[in-house]
Structure formats: C-alpha cells, structure tokens
Amino acid sequence: MRTAQPAAAAPALIALALIALALIALAPATGAQAQDGAALFNAQCKSCHTLTGTNSPAGPTLKGVSGRKVAGAPGYAYSKALTAKGGTWTDANLDAYLTNPGAFAPGGKMFNKVADPKARAAIIAYLKAQK
Numbered sequence: 001m002r003t004a005q006p007a008a009a010a011p012a013l014i015a016l017a018l019i020a021l022a023l024i025a026l027a028p029a030t031g032a033q034a035q036d037g038a039a040l041f042n043a044q045c046k047s048c049h050t051l052t053g054t055n056s057p058a059g060p061t062l063k064g065v066s067g068r069k070v071a072g073a074p075g076y077a078y079s080k081a082l083t084a085k086g087g088t089w090t091d092a093n094l095d096a097y098l099t100n101p102g103a104f105a106p107g108g109k110m111f112n113k114v115a116d117p118k119a120r121a122a123i124i125a126y127l128k129a130q131k
C-alpha cells in the first residue's frame with residue numbers, strides 16, 4: 001500500500017506541471033496585449049537608431065521621425081531605394097515599413113521586421129512621442 005501513494009500523487013503532479021506549462025505559454029500572449037513601445041524599441045531598434053538627433057553609423061536617428069520626410073535625417077547616407085520613396089512618415093507608412101522594410105523599399109538598407117501588429121503600433125506610438 002505504501003507504493004500506492006506516489007502512484008496516486010503522479011496524476012496530480014502531472015496536472016500541476018501542465019498548469020505551469022500553460023501559464024508559461026500564456027505569458028507572452030498576455031504581454032502582447034499591453035506592448036511597451038519603449039521596451040520594444042530598446043530591444044529591437046536601439047542597436048542601430050538613436051532618439052537623440054545624432055545619426056549612428058548603423059542607422060539614421062529616429063528622433064522626430066513621425067511627420068519627418070522619408071529618408072530625411074540630415075547627414076545620413078540613405079539608400080537610393082528609401083530616398084526614392086518620397087513623402088513623410090505617417091502611422092500608415094511606418095506600419096508598412098516596419099512590417100517589411102524590404103517590400104516597402106526594395107533594395108533598402110534596413111531588414112528588421114516587426115511581425116506583431118500590436119508591437120508595431122506600440123513602437124510607432126513611442127516614436128511619435130520622441131519629438
């Protein structure tokens with residue numbers, strides 16, 4: 001009868017383990033609902049883009065990018081592809097660019113995609129606040 005106890009406990013342990021796994025699996029999904037634009041920017045963009053107004057060798061500054069001319073940071077050597085786009089950055093074309101920069105400006109110099117629409121919206125909202 002002594003061996004019966006661990007055997008009876010096993011299903012309960014398995015159930016607990018499954019609950020723990022489910023919680024771990026749900027955590028990123030919950031996070032996606034309240035995306036933090038600053039944290040996303042720091043994780044995915046900051047290696048190449050400043051918000052200080054100074055271009056980095058790896059990318060143009062994104063300070064004031066919303067409403068700025070496309071390929072418009074003074075002193076940055078943009079690709080011909082992005083320069084040729086013209087216009088100004090809006091929520092809509094920033095969203096299109098971040099979805100797939102290579103499709104927005106084929107032959108351009110940026111390759112980082114942001115697949116999650118909520119993450120893109122959070123990053124764009126954050127960029128708009130960087131005046």
Ligand code: HEC
Binds near residue numbers: 061081114
């Ligand atoms: C590996 C470096 C790198 C990373 C990481 C990167 N970018 Fe870029 N980005 C570039 C380069 C290079 C350009 C210039 C593209 C060109 O000239 O075609 C650019 C251009 C841009 C532009 C257009 C700026 C302008 O002045 O017209 C925006 C907006 C932009 N990036 C946003 C982002 C965001 C938001 C992220 C993070 C999700 C990001 N980038 C991540 C390198 C990067």
